[in-house]
Amino acid sequence: MVDRLLIKNAAQIVTPEGKSARHGREMKQLKIYENQSILIENGKIRSIGNQPDWEKLVPADKQIDASGKAVLPGFVDSHTHLVFGGYRPDEFLWRMGGMSYMEIMERGGGILNTMKATREASREGLVDHSMDFLKKMLAMGVTTVEAKSGYGQDHDTEIKQMEVVRDLNEKQPIELVSTFLGAHAVPPEYKDRGDDFIEFLLKDVMPEVAEKHLAEFCDVFCEKGVFSIEQSRHLLTEARKMGFKLKIHADEIVSLGGAELAGGIPKRRGGGGGRGEDSGGGRSIKTKKKKDNRWVT
Numbered sequence: 458m459v460d461r462l463l464i465k466n467a468a469q470i471v472t473p474e475g476k477s478a479r480h481g482r483e484m485k486q487l488k489i490y491e492n493q494s495i496l497i498e499n500g501k502i503r504s505i506g507n508q509p510d511w512e513k514l515v516p517a518d519k520q521i522d523a524s525g526k527a528v529l530p531g532f533v534d535s536h537t538h539l540v541f542g543g544y545r546p547d548e549f550l551w552r553m554g555g556m557s558y559m560e561i562m563e564r565g566g567g568i569l570n571t572m573k574a575t576r577e578a579s580r581e582g583l584v585d586h587s588m589d590f591l592k593k594m595l596a597m598g599v600t601t602v603e604a605k606s607g608y609g610q611d612h613d614t615e616i617k618q619m620e621v622v623r624d625l626n627e628k629q630p631i632e633l634v635s636t637f638l639g640a641h642a643v644p645p646e647y648k649d650r651g652d653d654f655i656e657f658l659l660k661d662v663m664p665e666v667a668e669k670h671l672a673e674f675c676d677v678f679c680e681k682g683v684f685s686i687e688q689s690r691h692l693l694t695e696a697r698k699m700g701f702k703l704k705i706h707a708d709e710i711v712s713l714g715g716a717e718l719a720g721g722i723p724k725r726r727g728g729g730g731g732r733g734e735d736s737g738g739g740r741s742i743k744t745k746k747k748k749d750n751r752w753v754t
């Protein structure tokens with residue numbers, strides 16, 4: 458059975474031209490249709506125009522009157538730390554006073570501060586908190602959001618954060634794409650033992666994340682005083698073997714060469730029965746996006 462939706466009489470239908478990412482001035486290259494309708498069949502745009510028979514073809518409850526409105530593709534936010542507990546207003550004051558990001562972190566602020574609040578937060582509390590952000594994002598036209606874990610840095614909280622993302626995918630219309638960022642900071646339990654922490658993630662957390670399809674991507678904070686190039690390379694190489702697609706937070710504060718590392722790890726996996734884009738089995742969530750494997754920094 459064909460499932461049809463009609464968005465009718467839009468004052469403008471706006472879409473970028475071309476099929477690749479647009480940058481700078483190219484972003485002005487738009488195709489604009491005026492006073493036309495969109496016929497969608499089984500979730501795909503079938504046609505744009507104005508055919509009188511469309512209204513008869515599509516049931517009344519599947520018609521949206523877009524008179525006086527512009528219709529455009531949804532925005533994608535490819536980098537968020539959506540699920541977290543607590544707030545850090547004091548740190549704005551510290552930052553305004555000239556303190557650097559790393560100084561704030563050394564003082565127990567930054568990621569470690571949020572880690573504590575996220576560990577203490579209930580799953581329901583995190584769902585409600587994140588839902589508020591998603592409602593605001595949707596109101597601004599955002600329809601796909603990448604969401605990272607990384608404020609637990611222990612087994613239970615990392616899993617909890619990704620389960621919250623999974624729950625949210627069921628509860629609201631924005632499509633969420635989950636990323637495992639356990640290697641976001643070295644937690645106090647592993648102070649000065651970053652290597653051991655990476656091994657903990659690889660052995661005690663990530664196999665479960667892969668098994669339960671809780672994340673599509675694996676990310677790491679490659680930064681001076683956080684995870685080195687070698688640690689990041691090791692984590693990402695092993696993550697890739699487990700079927701994760703890869704991301705990196707690179708060269709944000711100090712240029713360690715993270716971008717070069719990102720460029721250096723082959724982007725395509727070989728065969729094998731792992732999760733992920735090759736097998737198609739690793740898509741933990743209701744994503745319908747074009748498959749790609751780009752790096753996001």
Ligand SMILES: [Zn+2]
Pocket residue numbers: 536537538706
């Ligand atoms: Zn980030």
